[in-house]
Amino acid sequence: MRDFRFHLQTPRGIEPGEIAFSCEGPEAAFLEACRIIPDMAAQMLRAGYDPMACQFIIHNTRGEEMFTVPFSELIRPIPAKARH
Numbered sequence: 001m002r003d004f005r006f007h008l009q010t011p012r013g014i015e016p017g018e019i020a021f022s023c024e025g026p027e028a029a030f031l032e033a034c035r036i037i038p039d040m041a042a043q044m045l046r047a048g049y050d051p052m053a054c055q056f057i058i059h060n061t062r063g064e065e066m067f068t069v070p071f072s073e074l075i076r077p078i079p080a081k082a083r084h
Contacts, residue, residue, distance in 0.1 A: 004029040004066065006036070007057040010049075014057070026066045029058050033069040041075045051075060 001024060005017035023029040033056045041051035055070040 003061050004032075005059045005061075006033055007059065009055050009057055011053050017059075020061070026058075026060070030067050030069065033058060033067070034074055037069065037071050037074045041071055 001022045003020035003022055004026075005020055006029075007017045008015040021029060021032055023032055037056070041054075044051040044054070051071045052075070053072075055068055057065060058067045058069065060066055
């Protein structure tokens with residue numbers, strides 16, 4: 001297991017990840033971010049913020065950027081025609 005930090009980038013700036021997520025590797029860290037984003041986006045919407053401009057920047061323990069995961073890739077609206 002390795003530790004990864006998920007920094008939240010919003011239009012107001014970057015909120016550093018205070019908690020390290022232990023994952024088996026970079027791919028697992030990416031999937032964990034994808035798992036977290038829908039709930040976090042829902043919380044942002046309830047608080048009156050637009051999550052579409054947000055993203056996670058994932059760093060390893062050495063501070064190297066591994067991935068950027070835009071919220072918009074996981075929460076984009078699906079047209080009604082495409083749902084059927």
